[in-house]
Amino acid sequence: MPLALLALTLSAFAIGTTEFVIVGLVPTIAADLGVSLPSAGLLVSLYALGVAIGAPVLTALTGRWNRKSVLLTLMALFVLGNLLAWQAPSYETLICARILTGLAHGVFFSIGSTIATSLVPKEKEASAIAIMFTGLTVALVTGVPLGTWIGQEFGWRATFLIVSILGLVALIGSAVLVPANLKQAAPAALSEPLKVLTQPRLLLVYAMTAVGYGGTFVAFTYLAPILEQVSGFAASSIGLIMLVYGVSVAIGNIWGGKLADKMGPVKALHIIFSALALVLLVFTFTADSQIGAVLTVLVWGAFAFGNVPGLQVYVVQLAEKYTPNAVDVASGLNIAAFNLGIAIGSIVGGVIVEDMTLMDTPWVGALIVVFAIVLTRISGVLDAREQTKLA
Numbered sequence: 001m002p003l004a005l006l007a008l009t010l011s012a013f014a015i016g017t018t019e020f021v022i023v024g025l026v027p028t029i030a031a032d033l034g035v036s037l038p039s040a041g042l043l044v045s046l047y048a049l050g051v052a053i054g055a056p057v058l059t060a061l062t063g064r065w066n067r068k069s070v071l072l073t074l075m076a077l078f079v080l081g082n083l084l085a086w087q088a089p090s091y092e093t094l095i096c097a098r099i100l101t102g103l104a105h106g107v108f109f110s111i112g113s114t115i116a117t118s119l120v121p122k123e124k125e126a127s128a129i130a131i132m133f134t135g136l137t138v139a140l141v142t143g144v145p146l147g148t149w150i151g152q153e154f155g156w157r158a159t160f161l162i163v164s165i166l167g168l169v170a171l172i173g174s175a176v177l178v179p180a181n182l183k184q185a186a187p188a189a190l191s192e193p194l195k196v197l198t199q200p201r202l203l204l205v206y207a208m209t210a211v212g213y214g215g216t217f218v219a220f221t222y223l224a225p226i227l228e229q230v231s232g233f234a235a236s237s238i239g240l241i242m243l244v245y246g247v248s249v250a251i252g253n254i255w256g257g258k259l260a261d262k263m264g265p266v267k268a269l270h271i272i273f274s275a276l277a278l279v280l281l282v283f284t285f286t287a288d289s290q291i292g293a294v295l296t297v298l299v300w301g302a303f304a305f306g307n308v309p310g311l312q313v314y315v316v317q318l319a320e321k322y323t324p325n326a327v328d329v330a331s332g333l334n335i336a337a338f339n340l341g342i343a344i345g346s347i348v349g350g351v352i353v354e355d356m357t358l359m360d361t362p363w364v365g366a367l368i369v370v371f372a373i374v375l376t377r378i379s380g381v382l383d384a385r386e387q388t389k390l391a
Helices: 004-033 037-061 067-087 091-118 122-154 156-177 191-197 200-220 223-229 235-263 265-286 290-322 324-355 358-390
Strands: none
Touching (some): 004 122, 004 223, 004 235, 037 324, 067 156, 091 122, 091 324, 122 156, 191 324, 200 265, 200 324, 200 358, 223 235, 235 265, 235 290, 265 290, 290 324, 324 358
């Protein structure tokens, strides 16, 4: 594998860390900037909205640009956004920094896969993409808990400084190692996203993605304050618990992919969403016990991200059937749906914390995931009808 893949993987690690590390720092940022927990939680929502907008819109706008130039511009934007967060004099400035880095995130994962595949022979393309996305998985397992610990020990600003340094190293690595003459596909016609967005079956899966993923973030956005205020953990312990969660996420991601391969995406998603709703409901009752909280968080991580492979595979399968000339566009829009779910879930969580209590977020999140189960059942029924017609 070429060394340029290492630069892409490091970029994915830095970007993955900056997206999710904010969850462990919500109470710290709220206290330092003198804002409420829901206001600090908006930093999760607005980043995710930046990703959701950046992925389809900015990818389309930069479709004719040289791929390496886009990559270097994105990483420069990412470094700038994190440096701005490091020096943010106010809450409003921090919001701008998060939106800026979110926009860079959205385009990076849209073009990163195509750059990775252009670096290797055709028979190694899947492996190249897997290596790049390893950076995101490793970020959840190590970058997020380490960044949370740094933020707890040295202040939340130090976390953003470290992430910006990682981004700078990745930027230099990409400038040196990624070739300038990357093969470039013809930019997608503007009609292709419209074809995807007017296909009811794909819209149904995007709704499953947004609702199923978003339900988790109603509570996950406020996991750190729940662990501190309800479970009674010291702030310094949050990083270690995030490590437990990250390991569980990595295992759940692999298991979810294998389950989708074995049973098919619809059956796998039904199982995963059902288990996720149950775990969120259980957390409502186990959060006041430190042992119970940690055990529940451990199980929660596996099911929270176990739905990702199944949802992505399902979108591709349906796109190949209904919009065969826009499969990549359909897949990219599902990434936007994931982040739209994060944004909406975080906002809903903030409203609940403001008007109700912290411990109302898990059971409300569970109800939202139940809606994802209903949508999954409907999609499965439509699949069965289609098969019957073909027969």
